[in-house]
Amino acid sequence: MSPASDRPGPLESAPPLEVDGLAVAYGGAPPILENINFTIGAGEIFGILGGSGSGKSSLLRHLIGLVPPRSGRISLFGRDIWAEGGRRLNECRRLFGMMYQSGALFGSLTLLENVALPLREFTRLSPGSVLAAARLKLALVGLSGFEHHRPAHISGGMRKRAAIARAMALEPGLIFLDEPSAGLDPITSAGLDRLIVTLARNLGIAFGMVTHELGSIMSIIDRAIILDRASRGIVAEGSPAELARRTEPPLVAAFFNRRPE
Amino acid sequence: MSPGPPPARAGDSAALVLTVKEGGPETVAFLAGPLNVNTEAEAWRPLDEFLSRRPAGTPRLTLDLTGLTALDLNGSAQIIAALEAAEKSGRQAAAAGLPPRFETIFRLAREAMTKPLAPAPPRVHFLEEVGRAAAELVRDFRALTFFLGELTAEFFRLAARPWRFNWRSVAEAAERSGVNAVPIVALVSFLVGLIIAFQAAMITKLFGAEIYVATLVGVSVVRELGPLIAAIVLAGRSGSAFSAELGAMRVAEEIDALTTMGFSPVRELALPRVLAQMLTAPGVSLIACFVGMFGGSLVLLGLGYTAVTYWSMAVEKVTLYSFLIGFFKAFVFGFTVGAVGCQRGLAAGDGPDAVGRATTSGVVTNIIVIAVLDSIFAVGFYVAGI
Ligand SMILES: Nc1ncnc2c1ncn2[C@@H]1O[C@H](COP(=O)(O)OP(=O)(O)O)[C@@H](O)[C@H]1O
Ligand SMILES: [Mg+2]
Numbered sequence: 143m144s145p146a147s148d149r150p151g152p153l154e155s156a157p158p159l160e161v162d163g164l165a166v167a168y169g170g171a172p173p174i175l176e177n178i179n180f181t182i183g184a185g186e187i188f189g190i191l192g193g194s195g196s197g198k199s200s201l202l203r204h205l206i207g208l209v210p211p212r213s214g215r216i217s218l219f220g221r222d223i224w225a226e227g228g229r230r231l232n233e234c235r236r237l238f239g240m241m242y243q244s245g246a247l248f249g250s251l252t253l254l255e256n257v258a259l260p261l262r263e264f265t266r267l268s269p270g271s272v273l274a275a276a277r278l279k280l281a282l283v284g285l286s287g288f289e290h291h292r293p294a295h296i297s298g299g300m301r302k303r304a305a306i307a308r309a310m311a312l313e314p315g316l317i318f319l320d321e322p323s324a325g326l327d328p329i330t331s332a333g334l335d336r337l338i339v340t341l342a343r344n345l346g347i348a349f350g351m352v353t354h355e356l357g358s359i360m361s362i363i364d365r366a367i368i369l370d371r372a373s374r375g376i377v378a379e380g381s382p383a384e385l386a387r388r389t390e391p392p393l394v395a396a397f398f399n400r401r402p403e
Numbered sequence: 404m405s406p407g408p409p410p411a412r413a414g415d416s417a418a419l420v421l422t423v424k425e426g427g428p429e430t431v432a433f434l435a436g437p438l439n440v441n442t443e444a445e446a447w448r449p450l451d452e453f454l455s456r457r458p459a460g461t462p463r464l465t466l467d468l469t470g471l472t473a474l475d476l477n478g479s480a481q482i483i484a485a486l487e488a489a490e491k492s493g494r495q496a497a498a499a500g501l502p503p504r505f506e507t508i509f510r511l512a513r514e515a516m517t518k519p520l521a522p523a524p525p526r527v528h529f530l531e532e533v534g535r536a537a538a539e540l541v542r543d544f545r546a547l548t549f550f551l552g553e554l555t556a557e558f559f560r561l562a563a564r565p566w567r568f569n570w571r572s573v574a575e576a577a578e579r580s581g582v583n584a585v586p587i588v589a590l591v592s593f594l595v596g597l598i599i600a601f602q603a604a605m606i607t608k609l610f611g612a613e614i615y616v617a618t619l620v621g622v623s624v625v626r627e628l629g630p631l632i633a634a635i636v637l638a639g640r641s642g643s644a645f646s647a648e649l650g651a652m653r654v655a656e657e658i659d660a661l662t663t664m665g666f667s668p669v670r671e672l673a674l675p676r677v678l679a680q681m682l683t684a685p686g687v688s689l690i691a692c693f694v695g696m697f698g699g700s701l702v703l704l705g706l707g708y709t710a711v712t713y714w715s716m717a718v719e720k721v722t723l724y725s726f727l728i729g730f731f732k733a734f735v736f737g738f739t740v741g742a743v744g745c746q747r748g749l750a751a752g753d754g755p756d757a758v759g760r761a762t763t764s765g766v767v768t769n770i771i772v773i774a775v776l777d778s779i780f781a782v783g784f785y786v787a788g789i
Contacts, residue, residue, distance in 0.1 A: 248755075249754065249755025249756075250755050250756065254520075261440075261477070265440050265441065265477075266441075266442075266443040266444055266445075267440070267442060267443075267444060267447075267477065267481075268444035268447050268448070268451065269444075270451065270484065271442075271444070271447060271477070271480070271481045271484070273484070273520070274477075274480040274481055274483065274484035275440075275476070275477040275480045275481070277480065277484075277516065277520050278476055278477070278479070278480035278483070278512055278515055278516050279476070281515035281516050281517075281518065282476075282511070282512075282515045286515075286518040286521075287518060287521050288521070289520060289521050290521060290523055290524055292754065292755075293755075294753055294754040294755060295754075310476070312440055313439065313440045313475045313476060313477055340511065344507045344508065344511060345475075345476070345507075345508060345511075
């Protein structure tokens with residue numbers, strides 16, 4: 143089943159994310175990115191690539207509705223998130239999950255409570271069902287047995303996985319990940335990649351992920367955009383294999399061949 | 404997932420219907436409709452109720468899933484948890500008739516949920532908690548003692564080579580922890596002076612001895628209240644800031660980084676702050692004295708005495724000794740406020756509440772230490788006849 147399949151009405155066929163003419167900017171400063179257009183399809187693993195400071199995290203902050211865009215439209219499953227001046231934003235926020243770069247787990251709660259929190263708040267599941275669901279999400283990311291640990295008492299890699307479990311709590315059809323494998327060992331990182339592929343291929347969950355890991359990019363990402371600070375926009379878009387073959391623009395070639403520009 | 408159940412959906416036909424058909428040794432639970440994140444606790448209740456009853460013998464429970472129209476991971480977890488609960492209560496349980504399109508998701512959940520939920524850690528017994536608290540108190544005291552030893556060693560090292568020290572950091576700390584504390588200290592001591600004078604005047608008026616209120620305010624403020632007010636306000640305002648700053652550095656591993664680079668955290672972080680507090684506390688206390696006496700003067704001015712009379716009476720009994728005693732006390736309080744504040748910060752644990760706990764503990768310890776020291780001073784000076 144695709145998680146989108148019980149979405150009601152005409153929105154059913156809408157892609158998980160559509161970005162249309164988006165300008166990314168903070169306050170009155172000149173925009174970091176301009177005229178950004180791309181779409182993430184159901185079950186697609188979409189990469190947002192680019193050098194440090196090219197605006198990947200900023201773009202993500204816009205996509206999840208933390209910062210209102212200077213201009214342009216962001217639609218989640220066919221819903222404009224800033225429609226009616228942002229009044230529909232909270233409704234839209236439950237359509238996606240987000241894993242923050244630092245994990246952002248709540249330190250005063252156990253892992254189980256962290257994952258159960260959105261379920262308790264936003265569903266009418268019984269306490270027993272919430273427990274079962276939270277336990278499954280932690281088991282899926284390989285954290286069985288650590289349910290009662292607190293975030294401070296587990297490793298960084300485990301925190302990232304727990305954060306993904308929390309992002310999955312409400313069964314979103316779209317999950318954003320900010321550098322999921324940064325700072326992880328290759329084995330953990332490969333396990334994470336496999337989980338993402340399983341979720342995308344089997345459940346049709348779409349992923350929008352910021353990453354620098356060439357290994358992950360080549361092995362799991364279906365399609366990617368490359369952002370560039372200098373041209374304030376997308377310099378290339380395509381499958382990683384396609385991008386890796388390109389020689390133009392130089393930034394793309396440099397990125398995939400790990401050459402300094 | 405859809406964005407929370409919209410009102411129209413709550414009662415419509417697209418909700419899960421769960422019926423339990425009991426038939427002696429063979430019970431079948433029929434699930435019809437969507438089983439997902441929008442399923443309500445109410446729909447699941449018949450099964451929960453059935454499972455909560457103790458069975459006789461080993462009856463069978465079959466979950467008939469033929470009628471499912473939607474299934475997500477949460478729903479799969481619910482089915483698996485129900486099967487587990489049934490088996491735990493001595494039944495034979497199985498699911499049947501899962502529509503093929505849900506097989507992948509169900510298998511994914513089933514394979515993940517092979518391990519049971521880890522048992523929750525046991526709750527700590529009251530007596531154990533008391534014991535732990537007592538042990539912690541002892542540990543805290545030892546840590547504080549060690550810290551004071553280290554700090555003293557650093558003082559001597561500093562005295563031996565005062566030019567090899569970052570005095571600028573002392574100046575910065577002095578500004579933040581001493582100079583910037585003056586307004587709040589002034590406000591508190593002004594009010595205390597005013598109130599003491601007012602209360603005393605109410606009584607002394609009966610004997611026509613209001614003018615001695617000035618003497619009372621002068622002596623008590625200079626010797627006792629000035630240093631005490633300064634110490635308590637500094638403990639709450641600046642000592643707590645030390646604990647929080649150093650506690651945050653501990654949590655961010657900055658203290659470890661300093662240590663591994665060969666720096667002494669006590670020398671680099673605690674010493675400047677303690678020095679700053681020692682150097683500024685007497686000044687702050689002095690200001691507290693004058694503002695307190697000024698507060699008292701307003702009462703006597705209100706009663707018709709002149710400012711000259713008030714101030715001459717106020718300082719009449721303030722001997723050089725009592726002035727120096729006040730100064731000395733403020734100096735000692737400055738030391739303890741800085742030292743305890745820093746020690747608690749450096750000793751902060753880890754975890755999300757570490758900084759908060761370090762700060763609270765610093766302020767509480769400081770106030771206790773100030774109270775104890777002040778009593779010791781009072782008795783000591785009395786016995787010494789000063
Ligand atoms: N909250 C903010 N306010 C203003 N500028 C910001 C903010 N966050 C990031 N920036 C700027 O946006 C640019 C892109 O940052 P970021 O999105 O974090 O890059 P990336 O994640 O690609 O490394 C940087 O130049 C940074 O200075
Ligand atoms: Mg970033």
